[in-house]
Amino acid sequence: xxxxxxxxxxxxxxxxxxxxxxxxxxxxxxxxxxxxxxxxxxxxxxxxxxxxxxxxxxxxxxxxxxxxxxxxxxxxxxxxxxxxxxxxxxxxxxxxxxxxxxxxxxxxxxxxxx
Amino acid sequence: xxxxxxxxxxxxxxxxxxxxxxxxxxxxxxxxxxxxxxxxxxxxxxxxxxxxxxxxxxxxxxxxxxxxxxxxxxxxxxxxxxxxxxxxxxxxxxxxxxxxxxxxxxxxxxxxxx
Numbered sequence: 001x002x003x004x005x006x007x008x009x010x011x012x013x014x015x016x017x018x019x020x021x022x023x024x025x026x027x028x029x030x031x032x033x034x035x036x037x038x039x040x041x042x043x044x045x046x047x048x049x050x051x052x053x054x055x056x057x058x059x060x061x062x063x064x065x066x067x068x069x070x071x072x073x074x075x076x077x078x079x080x081x082x083x084x085x086x087x088x089x090x091x092x093x094x095x096x097x098x099x100x101x102x103x104x105x106x107x108x109x110x111x112x113x114x
Numbered sequence: 115x116x117x118x119x120x121x122x123x124x125x126x127x128x129x130x131x132x133x134x135x136x137x138x139x140x141x142x143x144x145x146x147x148x149x150x151x152x153x154x155x156x157x158x159x160x161x162x163x164x165x166x167x168x169x170x171x172x173x174x175x176x177x178x179x180x181x182x183x184x185x186x187x188x189x190x191x192x193x194x195x196x197x198x199x200x201x202x203x204x205x206x207x208x209x210x211x212x213x214x215x216x217x218x219x220x221x222x223x224x225x226x227x228x
Contacts, residue, residue, distance in 0.1 A: 103160075
């Protein structure tokens, strides 16, 4: 089954404690991306990757890091989490092509920073 | 820069009634347009997409959307809603349609009255 898998689904952590949210896709997609969803703000892109070792900032990259060492994985790293990073996070993947491609989303990770 | 406006934060519809969710976009070239649905506690599921061709596109779950270039709109419609349609709906515009460049609206929360 084609899917994007995020772990963990829920996470509560303390300010300043480094954490990683993993994202893996099994569709051999080149594009992967991270979004955060906040009430009244919709989804905002944090970082995206167009291929292995190619990443770029989205609209709200401050406080986040990413890496793309393998095609299937695109972890999101919070080196020093702060309460304003409490949010619902989504990973997405898609494959570029001549026609419109669909972005597949993971189930989301609800992060609370206290 | 591309942008999406969903004017209605909340919409309440009686079960069996028709539905129209509004979406206006701003984009310099021909846009890729999407509607996604997010059920409570779930990830995002693609309802339908438009790039070119017939301006009326059919999606899953009985939804359709009409692209109107003159109005920069891509409104989502359903002739008869079911209680299971209660969810958050997001309109999105993208340059390439992939995970790298989607801009989302802030969402419309659909409530179904019995």
